[in-house]
Amino acid sequence: MSARQTPQRSMLIKYILGFLVSLTLTLTAYILVSGQAFSGSTLVFIIGGLALVQMLIQLVFFLHVTDESGPRFRLMSFGFMTVTLVIVVAGSLWIMYHLNYNMMDMSSRDKDSLMTTERDKGF
Amino acid sequence: MWGRLSLDALPHDMITIGGVVGGGLALLAGIAAITYFKKWRWLWTNWLTSLDPKKIGVMYLVVATAMLLRGLADAAMMRAQQAVFATGDGSGPISADMFQQVFSAHGTIMIFFVAMGAIFGILNLILPLQLGARDVAFPLLNSISFWLLVAGMVLMNVSLAVGEFSTAGWLAYPPLSELQYSPGTGVDYWIWSLQIAGIGSLLSGINFLATIFTMRRAGMTLMKMPVFAWSVVGSMLLVAFAFPILTATLSMLSLDRTIGTHFFTSDMGGNPMMYVNLIWAWGHPEVYILVLPAFGIFSEIVPVFSKKRLFGYTSMVWALMAITVLSFTVWLHHFFTMGSGANVNAFFGIMTMVIAIPTGVKIFNWLFTMYRGRVKLATPMLWFMGFVVTFTIGGLTGVLMAVPGIDYQVHNSLFLVAHFHNVIIGGVVFGFFAGLAYWWPKFTGFYLHEGLGKAAFWCWLIGFLVAFLPLYVLGFMGAVRRLDSYDASLGWQGLFIVAAVGMMIILLGVLFQITQVGYSIWKRKELRASSDPWDGRTFEWSTSTPIAEYNFASLAPVMYRDDFWEQKHRSRYTKPVGLIEPIRVPKNTGIGVGIGLISAVVGFAIIWHIWWLALAAVIGGIVLVITATLREDTERIIGVDEIVATEKRLRGTK
Amino acid sequence: MSKPRLLDQKFLDYKTSTGFWLYLMTDCVLFGTLFASYIVLHPATAGGPTSSEIFSLPMALTETIILLTSSFTCGLALLALRQNSLRQLIIWLGATYILGVSFLTIELSEFAALVGDGHSWQQSAFLSGFFTLVGTHGLHIFVGLLWLLVMVAVLFKKGITPKLKRQLGLFGLFWHFLDLVWVFIFTVVYLMGAAS
Numbered sequence: 006m007s008a009r010q011t012p013q014r015s016m017l018i019k020y021i022l023g024f025l026v027s028l029t030l031t032l033t034a035y036i037l038v039s040g041q042a043f044s045g046s047t048l049v050f051i052i053g054g055l056a057l058v059q060m061l062i063q064l065v066f067f068l069h070v071t072d073e074s075g076p077r078f079r080l081m082s083f084g085f086m087t088v089t090l091v092i093v094v095a096g097s098l099w100i101m102y103h104l105n106y107n108m109m110d111m112s113s114r115d116k117d118s119l120m121t122t123e124r125d126k127g128f
Numbered sequence: 129m130w131g132r133l134s135l136d137a138l139p140h141d142m143i144t145i146g147g148v149v150g151g152g153l154a155l156l157a158g159i160a161a162i163t164y165f166k167k168w169r170w171l172w173t174n175w176l177t178s179l180d181p182k183k184i185g186v187m188y189l190v191v192a193t194a195m196l197l198r199g200l201a202d203a204a205m206m207r208a209q210q211a212v213f214a215t216g217d218g219s220g221p222i223s224a225d226m227f228q229q230v231f232s233a234h235g236t237i238m239i240f241f242v243a244m245g246a247i248f249g250i251l252n253l254i255l256p257l258q259l260g261a262r263d264v265a266f267p268l269l270n271s272i273s274f275w276l277l278v279a280g281m282v283l284m285n286v287s288l289a290v291g292e293f294s295t296a297g298w299l300a301y302p303p304l305s306e307l308q309y310s311p312g313t314g315v316d317y318w319i320w321s322l323q324i325a326g327i328g329s330l331l332s333g334i335n336f337l338a339t340i341f342t343m344r345r346a347g348m349t350l351m352k353m354p355v356f357a358w359s360v361v362g363s364m365l366l367v368a369f370a371f372p373i374l375t376a377t378l379s380m381l382s383l384d385r386t387i388g389t390h391f392f393t394s395d396m397g398g399n400p401m402m403y404v405n406l407i408w409a410w411g412h413p414e415v416y417i418l419v420l421p422a423f424g425i426f427s428e429i430v431p432v433f434s435k436k437r438l439f440g441y442t443s444m445v446w447a448l449m450a451i452t453v454l455s456f457t458v459w460l461h462h463f464f465t466m467g468s469g470a471n472v473n474a475f476f477g478i479m480t481m482v483i484a485i486p487t488g489v490k491i492f493n494w495l496f497t498m499y500r501g502r503v504k505l506a507t508p509m510l511w512f513m514g515f516v517v518t519f520t521i522g523g524l525t526g527v528l529m530a531v532p533g534i535d536y537q538v539h540n541s542l543f544l545v546a547h548f549h550n551v552i553i554g555g556v557v558f559g560f561f562a563g564l565a566y567w568w569p570k571f572t573g574f575y576l577h578e579g580l581g582k583a584a585f586w587c588w589l590i591g592f593l594v595a596f597l598p599l600y601v602l603g604f605m606g607a608v609r610r611l612d613s614y615d616a617s618l619g620w621q622g623l624f625i626v627a628a629v630g631m632m633i634i635l636l637g638v639l640f641q642i643t644q645v646g647y648s649i650w651k652r653k654e655l656r657a658s659s660d661p662w663d664g665r666t667f668e669w670s671t672s673t674p675i676a677e678y679n680f681a682s683l684a685p686v687m688y689r690d691d692f693w694e695q696k697h698r699s700r701y702t703k704p705v706g707l708i709e710p711i712r713v714p715k716n717t718g719i720g721v722g723i724g725l726i727s728a729v730v731g732f733a734i735i736w737h738i739w740w741l742a743l744a745a746v747i748g749g750i751v752l753v754i755t756a757t758l759r760e761d762t763e764r765i766i767g768v769d770e771i772v773a774t775e776k777r778l779r780g781t782k
Numbered sequence: 783m784s785k786p787r788l789l790d791q792k793f794l795d796y797k798t799s800t801g802f803w804l805y806l807m808t809d810c811v812l813f814g815t816l817f818a819s820y821i822v823l824h825p826a827t828a829g830g831p832t833s834s835e836i837f838s839l840p841m842a843l844t845e846t847i848i849l850l851t852s853s854f855t856c857g858l859a860l861l862a863l864r865q866n867s868l869r870q871l872i873i874w875l876g877a878t879y880i881l882g883v884s885f886l887t888i889e890l891s892e893f894a895a896l897v898g899d900g901h902s903w904q905q906s907a908f909l910s911g912f913f914t915l916v917g918t919h920g921l922h923i924f925v926g927l928l929w930l931l932v933m934v935a936v937l938f939k940k941g942i943t944p945k946l947k948r949q950l951g952l953f954g955l956f957w958h959f960l961d962l963v964w965v966f967i968f969t970v971v972y973l974m975g976a977a978s
Contacts, residue, residue: 013864020857027850031968035843038973048977056969060962067857067958078341079803086807089369090814092456093409097402097818100460103468104401105822265797330808338801342793372808376815380914389903389910390828391819397826397907402819754932757949 023066030059131737137291137313143205143221148289177716179267180677181252182571184274188249191281195241198285200638202234204631207595211628215616227612228295229314233284235298236318240325241281243418243552246560248273248332250421251360254567255336257668258354260345260686262679265338267714268756269331275724276328280321282728283735287317291735294318297610299407300381302392302400307385313735316385320731323378326371333367336360345667347685351445354666354690355438358445359424362452363417369456370413377406386734404463412459416451418552422559423448423490426512429566430494432662433509434501440493441689447486447493454483464532465539473532480530484523491516506662507581511562514589515554522550525600543603546596553592561588561641569657573673577655580644587637595630598623665693672778678713678766681775682706708771712763719756726752791944795951802952806959809922813963816918817970820911824975828906833975836901838892842972845888846964852881853961860954868942875934878957882927889920912971919967922960929953 034052037043043051064070070079106114139145162168175183209227213220222230256264264270287293291313296305305315340361344353380391381403390398431438438444460468460476494512503509525547529535538544561584568576602623607614614620648655659673670692671679684706688694695701726749733742824833855877862870893913896902903913930953936946 013861016861016864017858020854020861023857024850024854027965028847031843031846031850031965034969034973035839038977039839041977045977049974052969052973052977056965059965063853063958063962063965067853068955068962078800082804082807085365086369086810088453089456090811093373093811094814094818096457096460097405097409098821100405100468100472101399101402101822103472104405104466105399107467107469108401265801269801334801334804334808337804338797342797342800368804368808369811372812373815376812376819380819383903383910383914387903389914390826390907391823391910391914393907395828396905397823397828398910399823399826399907402822406815406819750928757932758936 019066023062026062026066027059030055030062129738131733131739132313133290133736133738139289141223141226143226144288147201151285151288172718173716176721177271177718179263179271179714179716179720181256181264181267181270182675184270185249185252185254186571187274188245188252188277191278192242192245192249195237195245195281195284199234199237199242200635202230202237204635205230206234207624207628207631209612211621211624214611214613214624215621216613218613222612224612225295228610229293231610232294232297232300232314232318236294236321237284238552239298239414239418240322241277241284243556244325244329245277246556247363247418247421248277248329250425250560250563250567251332251336253571254563254668255339255357255360256343257671257675257679258357258666259340259343260348260667260680260683261339261343262683262711263343263714264335265343266335268717268719268762269335271717271720272723273328273332273335275720276331276727277325279724279728279731280323280325280328283317283321283324283731286732287314287321291317299411301407302381302384302398302403303394305381306393306400308393316382316735319378319382319385320735323375323382324727324731326374326378329367330371330375333364333371336364337368340364345683345686347687348691351442352686352689352691355427355441355444355448356421356424356666358448359420359427362448363420363424365452366413366417366420366455370410370417373406373410374414377403377410382734386737401466404466405460408459408462409456411462413455415548415552416455419555419559420448420451422515422556425559425563425566426494426515427490428666429508429512429562430497431501432566432664433504433506433512434498435504435663436497436501437665437690438493439496439499440489443489444493447489450486451483454479454486458483461530461535464535470532477530477532477535481527484527484530487523491520506565507576507578507585508562508566510582510585511558511565514585515558515562518550518554518558518589518592522547522554526551538603540609541603542599542607542609545609546599546603549592549596549599553596558588561585566662567668569661570659570668570671570673571675572652573657573659574648574652574655575657575661576648577644577651580640580647584637584640584644587633587640591630591633591635591637593630594633595627598626598630663696665690667692670695672775674778676774676778678711678771681771682708708768710768711766711771713766715762715764717759717762719752722752723749791948794944795948798948799951799955802955806955809959810963813915813918813966816911816915817966820915820971823907823911826907828908830906830909831901833908833912833971836896837972837975839972839976841888841892842968845885846968848881848885848888849961849964852878852885853958855881856954856957860950863942863947863950866942868937871942872934872937875930875937879927879930879934882923882930886920886923886927889916893917916967916971919960919963922956922963926953926956926960929956 034055037048037051042048064083068079070083106117109117139148162171175187178184205222206227209220209222213222218224252264252270256262284293294300294305294310294314294317296310296315296318300315300318303309305318340353340357344350350358380389383389384391384393384398390396392398392400392403394400427438427444457479458476460472461480464473464477495516505513525543529538529544529547565576565581602620605618605620607618607620657673659671660669662669667686684704687704688698695703726745729745730742730749733739733745855874859871859874859878862874896909901909903910933946933949933953940946
């Protein structure tokens, strides 16, 4: 194997590996959901986690974020974007949940807190 | 065939007709003058199709100034209404519906066209030079961004003549901005003006960030950059990550209004509060986008006019980056009263107070720079002093409103209006005027007349205080914003009259400024300045005046922060030798103009539901973009002989 | 480093990919906003169908596998480009294109079926969110395919030039990025839609 071939070879391996792992993650998530292996919120967390893992795989193996020799520009700008995105998306969901909750009509909100207290008491 | 466009769209009331006629006459006069002096070819080749950021910057400033005059006209109408006609029976010259359009236009114009236009103008003029570069990273994209702003501006102004403008404020909250309550073209004009201009801004954000990251002069590490460049990093990061939120949100509102989606409608599951949340997730970073470059400008001016190095460079950089990140954590303070509850309000209230801290650090650093310096109170420095006074007051009222309990009292009152004008005028506008006075001689070769500049400054400062301090009081007295009428028994009229007087003092200041420019041009021989009139510290002052098209003949590496200052004053500075080699310069192209034109047509067509035209224009736009990517002959080479000759001519030496 | 950057291809590659990467970051925020809106409006079905009632998981899985494969073939195309193999390049780009068109066809048929059943974006906020989020992604795919056609046309006319290499590199970033966004659409819209 000549020296010039090696970088190409390692890239090919990266692509194949990335493809196969992504495929596996996708099929796993699909099987878990269609088989209804877990309950609602647990399932949501698991497939969310699988998606995040696949994102990391694709970032490293397809988009080469960790590859640079110079200033790690891609990685840093991705990091800043992610922080911003998490703040804006999570923040929006937090805000909207509270707004929607407070906008519920009085009786259903009271029922909701009543149910919550009852649940916490162990009923 | 023409959608919902008809002759009914033409204006019916005297004020609008007056505005259209006045604007139209001014436009015709301009066209006539250019034709008479046979300058069309010159205009096209030297300015409109130029990819030189120095030229694009001037064009941005021309647009910003023109829109400033329109925004001020709107403001004058509002002050007049509230001082004189508001206590009457509603039969004044400005109808209630017109008043809604006036304040909506005022805010939209000032933020999107005046402030953003001024900022991108200054960035184009100054940033490449400060970085020791010859251009921005993507010159064609730069031109496209400018013409997209123009397209947005054109739509805003066309709304005066054809159709109406939005009556829903500068942010167009639903349900008012939805089809049910605003069935006309007003909100659509608002949406498309901003959508098009917003994409221009986004592309500029990418462009300037790429410029800073890839085109700095060799040897200029990030920590050797001028602080102005750091302020641009912060501002453009905010542009890049906040403007997409605006694009998405405007798109959703537009879809609601055109194809019947239900994002923000009040029925079928829509959630208007989601719009308020998203628009402010963009809107708060936007105000920092505006003010950070102003901070950057002051960081350039204060050291030069104190003859002393900037105090605390590192902490200035950290403060800028902290403000940038924190900008994304405070947006709910714009809608404390929408009802998220105590926990959510508390978090955002605390973050809002936190963001005031790095700003305070900056103010102290500027003041420490002045301490024991040899301070020269020329006009740029006066604007800085004015900024310290006004921005501090504005900042303090902001921190006051960061307390949700207090905000419940003053939200959407004139107290709020006074606060944001305080920080925007004190920060952004004063910063811009300071920068204008500071950098004017660099590009023109003559100073702006000092006396007139000082007169303009004092009129603006005093006028601002007289116009806006009464609004704080009125806010506490219960006056809400956007009022076109109130009961005389409330006792507010006196303060409104004071505010109107303040406005007139500001207008006097504007008059001084216009006179100053005209007079300075007339007396430019007497006001002549060298290429480095203030004994500057940063790279732009090392160029000749006028600046060569290619900025720098050679790209010798730099060694220090404020390298040019070190070159001049450091006792043992060995200047690195720079080779003079042929320079590639982007050729002129009309692609930017074309994209701007097509965008304006797309916007107009969608607004008026002329679907065939919209489709045709979109296809035309796609073809134009593909053409742009396929261009081969994009650069012109300036040979060594020409460079040497130019340098000789401009500098008088080799 | 006082070497002048005249027609320094390496520098042009670096500058252009930096700018394009920044654009992709902004596109992430755009999609993020649409995702946030979708999630908030997901329960707002206004008497119309819920997500579990209208989404076909097998079809979504098919789309996902197709797009993932096209991302892979795109990677292979870029490898062929590195090796300056024009024939291989065209084959893999062709595969990417065909897979992309298949993806869009399935997606458009899903949309058409929903609209045909009366479940258009006009029926509820949830459906508005769905059509807009997934439709925006589809629009990006469409633009990508158009871009690919133009580049292949240039490829046939001029062969591999430094400029085309650069542009294909950018296309690769774009295409990989779109597959990444789809992973989240598949997860958040289809999988979680079925799980709820």
